[in-house]
Amino acid sequence: MNRRGAPPASVFALGGVFATLPPGPPAFGASPAGIERELNRYLPFPATTPVLMAGLGGIWIEVLNDVRLMPADLTREAFVSEIMQLKSAALLRGTRGQREADVDAMSAVMLRIGALMRKYPAIAEIDINPLIVYPKGHGVLALDV
Numbered sequence: 001m002n003r004r005g006a007p008p009a010s011v012f013a014l015g016g017v018f019a020t021l022p023p024g025p026p027a028f029g030a031s032p033a034g035i036e037r038e039l040n041r042y043l044p045f046p047a048t049t050p051v052l053m054a055g056l057g058g059i060w061i062e063v064l065n066d067v068r069l070m071p072a073d074l075t076r077e078a079f080v081s082e083i084m085q086l087k088s089a090a091l092l093r094g095t096r097g098q099r100e101a102d103v104d105a106m107s108a109v110m111l112r113i114g115a116l117m118r119k120y121p122a123i124a125e126i127d128i129n130p131l132i133v134y135p136k137g138h139g140v141l142a143l144d145v
Contacts (some may be wrong), residue, residue, distance in 0.1 A: 050117040051057070052110055056088050057130030064088065074113035079107040094132065101137035106133050106140055 052074075055067035066087040070079070081101055083089065092101040113126055132141040 050114070050121070052079075052114060052117075054083055054087060054106075054110065056091075059128075060088075061073045074110075074114065076104075076111055079110045080104070083107065102136045102139055103131045103133070104132065104136075105138075109140055109142075111144045 032111075050072040051069050052072050053067050053069050055061045056064060057079045060065060064087065068086055070082045073093045074082070083092065083103055083106060086092075091098075092103055094100040109128075109131065117123060117126070126145075128145050130143050132143060134140065
């Protein structure tokens, strides 16, 4: 931990596990196809409660302006409800023969990010874009954190 109570820059938290990144450039591999989403910690004003932002990942978040801002202390059920209010929620429900996406896994990541934000208020920003959401039961994968 650093002096301000935040984890060091070489440490990230996802899925409730802290992992130290190895030295050197990160290694990237191919990812199976999934639905790109974006999750961010967003602080509109320093004195306010931390806020999570969720929306389509990649360029789509800017093109479609399809985002939800929500307090970081919501329950899993409330995160799912917020996610399913996105205009792009049809993609998560399964469209044109696609399987339903693992919204439960996405909301679990949101819960853990919310807990991390509350435990370490010195963290000013967390950005996961994209977070690949796989079919139900197959979880999520953060490609860029």
